[in-house]
Amino acid sequence: MQLLQLRNLKKYYATQKAVDDISFSIEQGSIFGLLGPNGAGKTTLLRMITGIFYPDEGEIIFNDKKFDPLNDTLFIGYMPEERGLYKKMKIGEQALYLARLKGLSKNEAMEKIKYWFTKLGMESWWNKKVEDLSKGMSQKLQFVTTVLHEPKLIILDEPFSGLDPVNANLIKDEIFELARKGSTIIFSTHRMEQVEEICDHIVLVNQGKKILDGTVQGIKQQFKENLFRVQLSDIPSEVRSDAFEVTKHSEGQLTVKINEGSTSNDVLRYFINENATIEAFNEILPSLNEVFIKQVEGTKTTRQFQKVVA
Amino acid sequence: MNKILLIIKREYLVRVRNKTFILSTILTPLLFAGLITAVTFISIKKVDQEKIAVIDNSGMLEGKIENTKALTFEFPKGVDSTNYIQKGYTALLYTPGGNVQGYKLISKKQFGMVAEGQLEDKINETLENQLLKSKYNVDLKELEAERKKAGSVSIDQTYQEGSEVKKGNSKLAYGIGYGCGFLIYITLLIYGNMVMRGVSEEKTNRIAEVIISSVKPFQLMIGKIIGIGAVGLTQFFIWIILLVGLMTAATAVLSKDTLKQAQESTQQMPGGSMQAASGATGGFDAISETLGQANWVLIIGCFLFYFLFGYLFYASLFAAVGSTVNEDAQDAQSLQLPITMPIIVSIIIMINAITNPSGTLATWASLIPFCSPIVMMARIPFGVPGTVPYWQLILSMVLLVAGFLFTTWLSAKIYRTGILMYGKKAGWKEMWKWAFRSN
Numbered sequence: 001m002q003l004l005q006l007r008n009l010k011k012y013y014a015t016q017k018a019v020d021d022i023s024f025s026i027e028q029g030s031i032f033g034l035l036g037p038n039g040a041g042k043t044t045l046l047r048m049i050t051g052i053f054y055p056d057e058g059e060i061i062f063n064d065k066k067f068d069p070l071n072d073t074l075f076i077g078y079m080p081e082e083r084g085l086y087k088k089m090k091i092g093e094q095a096l097y098l099a100r101l102k103g104l105s106k107n108e109a110m111e112k113i114k115y116w117f118t119k120l121g122m123e124s125w126w127n128k129k130v131e132d133l134s135k136g137m138s139q140k141l142q143f144v145t146t147v148l149h150e151p152k153l154i155i156l157d158e159p160f161s162g163l164d165p166v167n168a169n170l171i172k173d174e175i176f177e178l179a180r181k182g183s184t185i186i187f188s189t190h191r192m193e194q195v196e197e198i199c200d201h202i203v204l205v206n207q208g209k210k211i212l213d214g215t216v217q218g219i220k221q222q223f224k225e226n227l228f229r230v231q232l233s234d235i236p237s238e239v240r241s242d243a244f245e246v247t248k249h250s251e252g253q254l255t256v257k258i259n260e261g262s263t264s265n266d267v268l269r270y271f272i273n274e275n276a277t278i279e280a281f282n283e284i285l286p287s288l289n290e291v292f293i294k295q296v297e298g299t300k301t302t303r304q305f306q307k308v309v310a
Numbered sequence: 311m312n313k314i315l316l317i318i319k320r321e322y323l324v325r326v327r328n329k330t331f332i333l334s335t336i337l338t339p340l341l342f343a344g345l346i347t348a349v350t351f352i353s354i355k356k357v358d359q360e361k362i363a364v365i366d367n368s369g370m371l372e373g374k375i376e377n378t379k380a381l382t383f384e385f386p387k388g389v390d391s392t393n394y395i396q397k398g399y400t401a402l403l404y405t406p407g408g409n410v411q412g413y414k415l416i417s418k419k420q421f422g423m424v425a426e427g428q429l430e431d432k433i434n435e436t437l438e439n440q441l442l443k444s445k446y447n448v449d450l451k452e453l454e455a456e457r458k459k460a461g462s463v464s465i466d467q468t469y470q471e472g473s474e475v476k477k478g479n480s481k482l483a484y485g486i487g488y489g490c491g492f493l494i495y496i497t498l499l500i501y502g503n504m505v506m507r508g509v510s511e512e513k514t515n516r517i518a519e520v521i522i523s524s525v526k527p528f529q530l531m532i533g534k535i536i537g538i539g540a541v542g543l544t545q546f547f548i549w550i551i552l553l554v555g556l557m558t559a560a561t562a563v564l565s566k567d568t569l570k571q572a573q574e575s576t577q578q579m580p581g582g583s584m585q586a587a588s589g590a591t592g593g594f595d596a597i598s599e600t601l602g603q604a605n606w607v608l609i610i611g612c613f614l615f616y617f618l619f620g621y622l623f624y625a626s627l628f629a630a631v632g633s634t635v636n637e638d639a640q641d642a643q644s645l646q647l648p649i650t651m652p653i654i655v656s657i658i659i660m661i662n663a664i665t666n667p668s669g670t671l672a673t674w675a676s677l678i679p680f681c682s683p684i685v686m687m688a689r690i691p692f693g694v695p696g697t698v699p700y701w702q703l704i705l706s707m708v709l710l711v712a713g714f715l716f717t718t719w720l721s722a723k724i725y726r727t728g729i730l731m732y733g734k735k736a737g738w739k740e741m742w743k744w745a746f747r748s749n
Contacts (some may be wrong), residue, residue, distance in 0.1 A: 048525040052730065070526075078523040084516030089324060100316050101524040145520075 002061075003153060003184045004049070009058035011044050018044040019055070020208035024188065026201070031179050033199035033216075034188040035288075037296050041208040042188050043081065046155055049186070050078045062169040065150065074103045076152035080126065081158045081188075083142045085130045092306075095145050102149040109148070110290035115142045120170065135162045143171055147178060154178060155186045160194060192289040202288075208298050220285040223294070226258040226265060231280035241270045255284065314533045321508070321537025335545050362415075363389045363397070365404040375436045382426055389685060391416050403429075413569065420736045453720060483691040490494040490613055491660040491688035498653050498683070501542045501621055502628040502741060503646075508534055509632030509640060509729070518729045527726040531633075532718070535625045543614075580738035605694075612690050615707065621685025623714040624649065633728030634741060648738070656681035660688045667692045674703065679713030682706045707728055720745050 005025040018041045026032045036042045047053040049060065062069035063075070086094055086177030092113070096187050101108035117123050120140055130138055139162050147154055156175070160168045175198065179185055186259060195202060196216055204212035212219060228244075230251050239254065241245055243266035248255035256267055264283070271278055286294075325331055361382045366372045372385045386397065393415070394402040401417035412432060442448045509531070512518045521530055597741075627649050635642045659681055663672030667689045676686035676698070688708050689698050727744040 015536065047730070052519070052522050073523060076523065078520065080519045080523075082511075082516040082519070084518065084520050086324075086517055089320075089517060097316065098520065098524070101313055101521065142520075188665055 001028045001154055002026065003063060004147070005060065006045075006049075006060040007059050009045070009048060009060070009253050011041075011053060012056055021058070022205065022208070022210045023058075024203050024210060024213055028184050029179055029182050030200045031175065031185045031187060032104045033195040033196055033202035034186055034192060034205070035192075035195060035202055035292065036205040037190065040056060040205045042205060043157070043204070043262040043281060046078070046080075046157060046186070048190060049153075050076055050155060056181070075152040077102075077149065078155045078157060079142055079146040079154075079156045081161075083138060085138060085142060085145075087131040088093070088129060089131060090126070091122075091128050094130065095141070095148065098145045099148045099226060102151075104149050111156050112148050112150075113144075120144065120174075136164060137166055139163055140167060140171070142150075143174070147174070147183075151183065153186065155188070157188045158191075159187070160189075160191070190292075192287065192292055196288050204292065204295060211295055213290070216288065219291060223291045224283070225286065227258050227284040228258065228264055229280070229282055229284055230254045230256060230267065230271065230278065231281055232271065233277040236274050236276055239274075241266075242266060243270060252279075254309075293302045311395055314529050314536075316380045317525070317530060317533025318537040318540065321534050322544075324667055325504075325538065325541045331541070331545075335548050336552070339549050340555060343556040344517075360400045361398065362401045362403050362429075363394050365389065365401040365402070371433070371436055374440065375432060378428055378432060381432065390450045394589060426635050480692070483667075483693070486609060486691035487667070487688035488660075489663050490609070490691070491657065491664070494613075494617055494684050494687055495653060495657045496622050497542055497617060498620055499650065501538055502624045502649070503539050504541075504630040504636075505625045506632035506646065507644065509539065509629045510635040513633060513635065513729050520730065527729060530729075531626070531690075531722060531725050533630050535622065539618065539621050539625065542617070548619075608694060609691055612703075613687060616683040616687050616710070618679070619707075619710045619714050623679055623683070623710060623717055624653065626714075626718040626721035626725075630728065630741065631726040633725040634731070653682040653684075656684040662682045664688045667697050668680075675711060677702065677706050679710045680729070682710050 002025045005023075007017050007023050009022050012020075020041075022041075022045065022301065034045065041165075043054065048055050049067075051067070051073045054069075062068075062072050070295050083300065089097075095113045095117075096109050097108070099112065100106065104112065117125070122140065122144070125133070125137075125141070130141070133141065133181055139159075143156075143159065146156070159171060159175075163171065175185060175187075187195070189195060199216055201215050202219065203210055204213070214222065227247070233252070235249075235252065242259070243262035244256040244258045247257050258264065258267060268281060360713050361384065364371055364375075364383050364385050366385060371383070377383060378382075380642045383403075386399075389397055389399065389402065391402055391404075395418055400419070401415055403413060403415050405413055415429070439450045442450055442453075465694060512521070512530075518530070550732075569580055584643070628646075631642065631645045631649060634645060656675070659671060659675045663675060663685050665671065666672060672689055675681045676689055686698070686703070690703075691697070694700065694703060721743045728741070
């Protein structure tokens with residue numbers, strides 16, 4: 001089932017097309033990565049999904065119904081890139097306040113806060129103020145306030161920035177668990193290694209337009225360059241074949257690019273015939289980082305202001 | 311609606327529990343009362359006795375000048391400017407050429423203004439007395455007694471209100487009007503600024519985005535404005551209770567005699583301003599008597615109305631400005647100016663209007679929502695419907711409410727865009743564009 005569908009969303013500002021005709025859909029329970037360089041329009045897109053902005057054109061279908069910002073925001077948890085909490089407010093009261101704004105009753109909210117605070121080792125924080133917390137600690141608090149009301153859709157904008165590896169892992173595990181319990185997670189970042197690790201499905205936007213849409217594996221396959229790594233005990237002095245070309249030569253390893261019309265078996269066959277002992281043989285798939293750079297490169301990295309004729 | 315209540319509650323509690331709020335709320339009336347008490351006690355404190363040796367060549371003073379509380383005159387023999395201190399005098403008064411106009415005073419210390427004034431008065435009085443006696447054979451004491459019998463003139467004002475004839479007291483109305491206008495002026499600035507700082511804090515803290523993903527921007531804005539308004543009302547309420555309590559305590563502790571004494575000693579002070587001050591503060595009995603003449607229900611009712619709607623009128627504008635501010639506090643200052651200007655202009659109009667509460671300026675200014683809270687409050691104590699006809703009061707209130715609805719609507723549009731706009735410095739032109747954009 002698809003929890004969220006975006007259909008031809010458009011949002012134009014006076015000087016730029018922040019979101020220009022973007023459509024995609026997100027499966028319930030999946031972890032979805034929204035990628036894009038700075039200023040690609042991610043934040044505007046997320047703000048439309050959270051009901052902060054209204055799209056100029058297009059529609060958002062949430063839970064099989066037209067998105068109703070007034071009521072549906074109760075089922076959404078949004079953690080913006082720039083963290084925000086009241087500095088002078090006590091942490092317990094703050095969590096309670098934010099939970100109640102999401103429509104929880106006082107008792108429900110207290111119960112949930114206790115659960116999460118215990119789970120993440122934050123019980124002693126209750127009477128502290130946010131200004132007493134370190135950046136990583138307030139990040140944790142922000143995460144808790146985002147997921148407290150058990151939203152169907154959780155939107156996390158750069159959730160790991162400022163977290164040490166231990167706490168980042170802690171949050172990552174929670175994200176997996178939330179997804180397992182049925183929450184859908186939109187994860188916006190430009191840290192590709194995290195995307196590869198966490199996301200099932202990604203969309204890449206650049207300059208307000210969608211340029212990639214698919215599963216992590218699918219996209220890697222789509223952008224593979226038929227590169228293979230061959231590890232040999234003894235590399236022959238001369239390697240020459242019609243089936244492939246050597247692109248890189250290093251200690252005990254060759255990187256080969258298979259020519260069109262040939263397969264990996266042709267490479268193996270060649271080395272077997274050469275009597276070289278093959279220790280390892282594997283395909284090199286491009287990292288998302290490489291795909292990302294390749295896709296975004298060549299376009300103007302910083303957005304140019306332009307006159308919009310809508 | 312439920313969410314607005316939550317926001318109001320938070321805004322209210324955060325501020326009311328704040329230490330500075332508690333301190334300022336309790337300390338301000340105490341400070342005020344303390345100041346009044348201190349002034350009273352200082353003024354009735356015994357004045358140092360000054361013993362003055364007089365070398366009276368003219369013979370005009372000896373035996374005729376009377377001692378006062380502060381000054382004792384003696385006419386010893388054999389005292390001159392070299393030895394008056396040894397003989398126990400603080401000053402030496404003499405006429406160098408026997409000329410009565412040119413008295414000279416030598417002393418080891420500078421005489422205070424009060425003492426010098428009293429000295430001059432005393433000498434003048436004595437000389438005048440003798441002149442009257444010698445030339446017209448009039449005794450000043452007798453004259454004084456006659457004058458007291460006749461009583462001095464004071465105007466007893468009455469005015470017609472409907473069929474009722476009321477006793478008027480323009481001085482009291484002036485005092486109340488001035489106080490009310492000024493109080494509204496100060497609170498508009500203080501609480502307006504509090505709203506602005508609250509909004510810009512939310513924006514720079516980036517909490518606004520989190521909240522706005524749960525509630526509508528308008529709910530957040532109006533919740534904050536109402537919450538802070540409630541803080542203002544709470545503060546007034548506590549002040550009124552404390553002041554009434556302190557007044558009661560003060561009148562119980564300070565006996566009537568002390569008050570009378572205080573009054574006398576302030577009246578003895580020279581200078582017009584002092585005289586005016588004692589005129590206003592003096593006559594404690596008279597004040598408590600005349601205070602009863604004012605229509606307190608009407609005044610307090612109108613005060614609360616004009617405070618509340620004046621605050622609401624300006625608070626949303628302050629919120630709009632707060633929403634456009636980035637980290638730079640300097641921006642706030644310059645953007646704030648167009649909003650604080652009308653408030654400052656109002657107080658200037660008010661000072662003018664209160665001397666002529668039925669004048670054209672006063673009438674018009676009390677109708678226009680930008681200045682009506684301050685100016686109308688200055689006029690109301692002069693009497694409704696005497697000075698302020700009912701139609702003016704009602705029109706002023708209706709216009710203020712309409713004005714508040716308009717500024718809130720306008721500000722909400724600016725606020726909605728401004729609160730999420732980062733990095734860019736917004737000018738008035740930009741805010742104007744945000745306000746009149748279709749969505």
